[in-house]
Structures are given as C-alpha cells and as structure tokens.
Amino acid sequence: MxxxxxxxxxxxxxxxxxxxxxxxxxxxxxxxxxxxxxxxxxxxxxxxxxxxxxxxxxxxxxxxxxxxxxxxxxxxxARESDLCRRLQTIPGVGVLLSTAIVSAVGNASTFRRARDLAAWVGLVPQQRTTGGKPRLLGITKRGNSYLRRLFVQGARALWVWKDKHPNDPIQHWLIQLAERRHAHIAVCALANKLVRITWAVMRSGAEFNLHHHT
Structure with a gap:
C-alpha cells in the first residue's frame, strides 16, 4: 500500500x-x-x-x-499485545516496528543469540580477510529487508536527536561513534544495537531498561 x-x-x-x-x-x-x-x-x-x-x-x-x-x-x-508494548519502550521502536518484529519472529525464541537475530535481519557487518587480517565491511543486507529498513529508520530518528540528550547512554554511545565513523556507518551500527536490544527485551519478559540493556 x-x-x-x-x-x-x-x-x-x-x-x-x-x-x-x-x-x-x-x-x-x-x-x-x-x-x-x-x-x-x-x-x-x-x-x-x-x-x-x-x-x-x-x-x-x-x-x-x-x-x-x-x-x-x-x-x-500493539495496545493489546504485552510484547509489543514492551518493545515500544525501546528508543526508536514504534508501533510499526514492534508489530512487524513480533509478527515475523514471535518472542525470538528461535534465535539463540542477539547476533543471530541481527544476522537474520541483515544488520551484521561483512568480514573479509586481507593479508591475514580480518576487515569489517558494510552490512550484509541479507535477510528480512522490511525489518532492516524499519530498524534503520528507527536508528535515523535517534541520530537526528543525538545532540539533544547527550547524557542518555545510547545517545552518548552514538555521539562517540559519530566522532570516529561516517554518519551512515554510525546509523547502521545503531540499528544493529537496536536489534540486539530488541532480542534482549523479547527474551527477558521485561520492559527496556536504559542501564541494563545498554
């Protein structure tokens, strides 16, 4: 539509x-x-x-x-689902993303680690070995493209507000990353972080905790 x-x-x-x-x-x-x-x-x-x-x-x-x-x-x-409600306590996760991720993966029990969910969404970096040393490249972009787009959109929304709440652990982490990396790389890294936080909240049965999940 x-x-x-x-x-x-x-x-x-x-x-x-x-x-x-x-x-x-x-x-x-x-x-x-x-x-x-x-x-x-x-x-x-x-x-x-x-x-x-x-x-x-x-x-x-x-x-x-x-x-x-x-x-x-x-x-x-989203209002009727306790899981969706808990997911929306995560910064950058709204109605659309919470309902989409629950519809796609349920309570994420099929993913043993947070990285497994991030890989399924396509938000883990590719690796290539050059001269015997591993190098991290761009994200794989494999997996569920719709969810990946929603997570990136959520990360971009946080990027826009990164200077408004510098004491927020997530925003502070993002500001530090932005000093070392290009904006696009920083946004993708934050999207990856949001996926991992999402996995933790889905598996814990609790709401997002700023200090526990960051």
Whole structure:
C-alpha cells in the first residue's frame, strides 16, 4: 500500500510537471492544493489532464484511507499485545516496528543469540580477510529487508536527536561513534544495537531498561 501511494504520488506530480506546475512536497499539498487546482479551468491543464488528475487523486485518497485504517488496526494490536508494548519502550521502536518484529519472529525464541537475530535481519557487518587480517565491511543486507529498513529508520530518528540528550547512554554511545565513523556507518551500527536490544527485551519478559540493556 505504501508503494502504491508513492507510485500514485509520483504519477500525479509527473502529470503536473508536464505542464510546468509544481506543488509543495508532502501529502498535505495533495490533499489541499490539488483538488482546487484540478477544478480551475485556467490552471494550464487540458480537460483530459484534469480528468486524469481527478482519477489519480481519487485512487490516492482511497489508498490513503486504507493505509490509515491499517495503521489504526496496528495501533490496536500493539495496545493489546504485552510484547509489543514492551518493545515500544525501546528508543526508536514504534508501533510499526514492534508489530512487524513480533509478527515475523514471535518472542525470538528461535534465535539463540542477539547476533543471530541481527544476522537474520541483515544488520551484521561483512568480514573479509586481507593479508591475514580480518576487515569489517558494510552490512550484509541479507535477510528480512522490511525489518532492516524499519530498524534503520528507527536508528535515523535517534541520530537526528543525538545532540539533544547527550547524557542518555545510547545517545552518548552514538555521539562517540559519530566522532570516529561516517554518519551512515554510525546509523547502521545503531540499528544493529537496536536489534540486539530488541532480542534482549523479547527474551527477558521485561520492559527496556536504559542501564541494563545498554
């Protein structure tokens, strides 16, 4: 559904750009600016293009409504699940990620170690030996790509706020890492850390503890 919404958004923007019309980025502009634009006879759009725009906008609205209903359902499921509720006490883990990880792996009992879960998600570094010395490369990107993307998004959210709470153990760790590594590497390393914390919370039966899990 998210990909369908994005595809429709790009189609609508492409239709307008063909006539030199550009609207603000974001979904809000599609909801507010586009309907009025499609009704204006002097907008620069031909009648056929306005009809096509209305059809695409109607499809976009229906897709958006479905996404909102699905999000409401996920929020309801997250409230009803003790495991999802506990996972959401982890910084960077919200409704979408908590429900997705529980749906995919249950209580993570099939993973003996936190690293096993991180490897399954595809967030462990590749290793290569050069001159007899092991070198760490980028993450493997193998495994569940959807979960990997969600963990990276959660890590990016924490990255944005890293300077706001420097005394927070996770943020302090991230700040120190950022001084030695490129931002992308630091975000991926944090995503790996979030996976390991997630495994620990799922296996412990307790909520996230800032000092115990960091």
């Amino acid at each position: 998210l990909q369908q919404r994005l595809a429709l958004t790009n189609q609508i923007r492409g239709l307008l750009l063909d006539r030199g019309i550009e609207i603000a980025r974001g979904f809000y502009a599609l909801r507010t600016v586009l309907p009025a634009l499609l009704e204006k006879e002097d907008s620069g759009l031909t009648p056929m293009m306005r009809d096509l725009g209305r059809m695409l906008l109607d499809m976009w609205n229906r897709t958006e409504s479905t996404i909102e209903q699905m999000n409401d359902r996920l929020k309801c499921l």
